[in-house]
Amino acid sequence: MxxxxxxxxxxxxxxxxxxxxxxxxxxxxxxxxxxxxxxxxxxxxxxxxxxxxxxxxxxxxxxxxxxxxxxxxxxxxxxxVQADAPMGEHEGDAPWRIWLPVALGLAAAIPLMLPMLWGNHHFWPAWFQFLLATPVQFILGARFYRAGWAALRSGAGNMDQLVALGTSAAWALSVWLWWRHPTDAHHAPDLYFESSTVVIALVLLGKALEARAKYQTTAAIRALQALRPDVVHRLGPQGEVDVPLALVTAGDRLVVRPGERVPADGVVAEGRTHVDESLLTGEPLPVSKAEGDRLTGGAINGEGRLVMAVTAVGGQTMLSQIIRRVVDAQASKAPIQQLVDRVSAVFVPVVLLVAVLAGLGAWAWGLPTEAAVIRAVAVLVIACPCALGLATPAAIMAGTGAAARHGILIKDPQALELTHRIAVLAFDKTGTLTEGRPRVSQWLVAASAAADAPGLLAIAAGLQQGSEHPLARAVLAAAQDQEVVPQPLGEVRAVPGRGIEGLEANARRWMLGSTRWRDELGASAPEALQEAASRWAGEGASVSWLMMASPNGAATVQAVFAFGDAVKPHTVAAVRELHRLGVRTVMISGDNRGAAQAIGAQVGIDEVIAEVLPGDKADHVHRLQQPTAPGARATVVGMVGDGLNDAPALAAADVGLAMANPEGGTDVAMQAAGITLMRGDPLLIPAAIDISRRTSRKIRENLVWAFGYNVIGIPLAALGGLSPLLAGAAMAFSSVCVVTNALWLSRWRPADAGDP
Structure with a gap:
C-alpha cells in the first residue's frame, strides 16, 4: 500500500x-x-x-x-471498517464456526458431568476421562492459551489467562492424582477432569450466547443498511438502464417503480405517489409526494411511478448520516464507562493474587493440596470481567437502536446520559410547537391607502420574493390567492430579527417587519390598525407591519398583517407528558408577547419568553442553566428547535434536540444538537427523555449485577463455597444476563397521544 x-x-x-x-x-x-x-x-x-x-x-x-x-x-x-460494511458481522463468523466448538465441548462435558449428578465420582475410568478432557483442554481451549500468552507478552492480564490457568490447574492436578494414586475401583482418587472440561464448554457456550445477543443489539443499524437497493433504473439517452447504485451521481434522473425503495436523496421530477418512511422517521403513515417534493433514500415507493432527480448519494445522503449517527453513538463511551475501565485495568492481577492467597490459605488451614488447588481454580474461573465490559455498551447499543427505530437519533452517550437529567426544556415556537406553516389570516390597510389595497399587497409580496422565511411564503401565498402580482423592488435586504426592506422605483423605502422594528423606527400607526393588531395578537396571531418611508420623511404604517400558525396535534399531549416526567417547560420565541403567550397558554407551557432576537436565544438558555439557589448544581437545560436560527441555542444547551423540518434548515440544527428527532411529532421529545432514563437505568442495573457478581462470587469461591464447575456456569451466566437485560430496551416504544 x-x-x-x-x-x-x-x-x-x-x-x-x-x-x-x-x-x-x-x-x-x-x-x-x-x-x-x-x-x-x-x-x-x-x-x-x-x-x-x-x-x-x-x-x-x-x-x-x-x-x-x-x-x-x-x-x-x-x-x-469500511463505511458501508454490515454492522455486527465479521468475516469468518459463520454460525457453525461459533456453535461447533460449543457442541463438541458439551458432548465431552456431559458424560463427565452426569456421574456427579448421580453421586458417583468414579463411574468412568480415569483413562476415559482423560481422553474426553484432553482434546477439550488443548484443542477447543487453545484460544485461551493463545490470547492469554499474547496478553502476557505485552505485560497485561485478561480473562483468557484466568480460564487457561484455572482449567490447566484442574487438568494437571487430575493427571498428577491419576499417576500418583492407584486407580482400581476401590481406591480410585477424585479426579477433576470434569471441572476443566465443563468450564471450557460453559465459557464457549457463554461466548456464543453473548455473540448472538450482541448481534441482536445491532439490529437497528443492519435494518437501516438494508434500505439501500443494489441496482437502480437510471434514465439516459437509451431510456431506462439498470446500473449499480455506486455509479449514480448527483444530477442523475432515476425511475422508482411502485414498491421499490428510493435509492438516494432527491426531488420528485415526475409523478405522484405515497412513500413509506417509517424505518427512517418512525412515521407509521405513508407520506404524499408530488413534483418538487423531497425524497429520502431508503423510503418505499407506494402506488405511483416516480422519476426523481438525485441531489445526494453515498455518504451525503440522509440515510448515511442517520447510520453514521447511530454507529457513532454505539461506538462511543459513556462517561460512567471510565469507572469500569479503571477497575478492569487492575482486575486480573488482583484476581490472580486472590487465587494464590485462597489456595495457600486453604493449604495452611490443613486442607489437602488438591482441595487447595481446586479452591484457587474456582477463584480464577469465576472472576471473569466480561460482564463489566458489556454492562455499559450493551445498554447503550440497545437503547440507541430502539430510539433510532422510532425516529430518535442520539448523537453520543454523553447526550444520552445528560438527557435523563433534563430539568428545564426550552422550546422554539414555530415549527416545534406549531406546524411552522403560517398563513395570512387577516390584514387591514390604513384608511388613507384603502383604495390601493391590492397595490400594498403587491409591495408586501415583492419584498418577500426570494425569501425562505415561513412568513414570507405566507405573504406570497396570500398574493397568489388574490391574483396579485408581486411588485419588483430594488435593494431588498433582510434586517435580522426585525424584518425586510426594499426600495420602490420612486425611491420610497418599504419595510415589512415586527412590532419591535416599528417602534424602533417610530412609525406612526392609525388607531384602527393599532386596535386590530392588539386584538389579533391577543388571539395568538403574529403581527407584521407594512411601513413606508420617503427619502426625507418619517416612516408611516400603511397596513398590518396577522399570521396564524396552528398548534401541532400532539403538542398538548407532549407538554403534559413532560410535566409528568417532572420537566419544567419554557418557550423562547421571537414573536410578539401576546401571540407567544396565547400559544403558551393553549399548550400549557410553564414560562413564555417572547420578542427574543435569534442571536439572543442562547443567552436565555444560559440564564436558565444558572443554579436556582446558592451552592446548588447548575440546572440541566434542553433546547428544542428546528431551524438554522436555533443552532446557537441548541449548542448552548446541555442537550440540544433538533426536530426535523420538511421545509429545510434541519441539517445545521442536527450538527449542533445531541439528539435529532426525525419527524416533527412533539411526542418524540418526552420519548427521548424516557428512553434516556430507561437506558441509564439499565446501565446502572448492569453495573450493579456485574460488580455484585464479582463481589459475592470471588469471596465465595475463595472460601470453598463454589466448585470450578459451578463457577464456570456462573461466569457464563453473568455475561448473558447483562446483555439480555439490556436487550429488554429493544421492546421500548414511544407513548402514543392516547396513552396514559
Missing part, C-alpha cells in the same frame, strides 16, 4: 474491527496500544461492537497500517 493510500484524512476518525477480545481488560490493552502511537489524539474501544474508533490529534494524519500493526502487536486481529 502506498503512503498516500495508508494515510487517513486529518480529523476523520478511523474505525477498526478488533477480533480476539474476551473481556474489559482486553479493551484497556487495545486502547493503550493505540493511544501511545504518535499522532493519535483519542482511541476508544467498544467491547460490545468490537470496534475501535481512533481520532487523530489536531493537524495530524494517521496511517491505518500503523494502527493495525499496533493492535496485532498487542495480541489481537484488526482490520479497517
Amino acid at each position: 502506498s503512503d498516500h493510500a495508508a494515510q487517513a484524512p486529518v480529523n476523520d476518525p478511523i474505525q477498526l474491527a478488533i477480533r480476539g477480545m474476551t473481556c474489559a481488560a482486553c479493551v484497556g490493552r487495545v486502547e493503550r496500544a493505540l493511544r501511545k502511537l504518535p499522532g493519535v489524539g483519542q482511541a476508544d474501544v467498544n467491547f460490545a461492537t468490537e470496534v475501535a474508533t481512533v481520532q487523530a490529534a489536531s493537524g495530524q494524519a494517521l496511517s491505518t497500517e500503523v494502527l493495525v500493526n499496533a493492535v496485532e502487536v498487542a495480541g489481537y486481529e484488526a482490520h479497517v
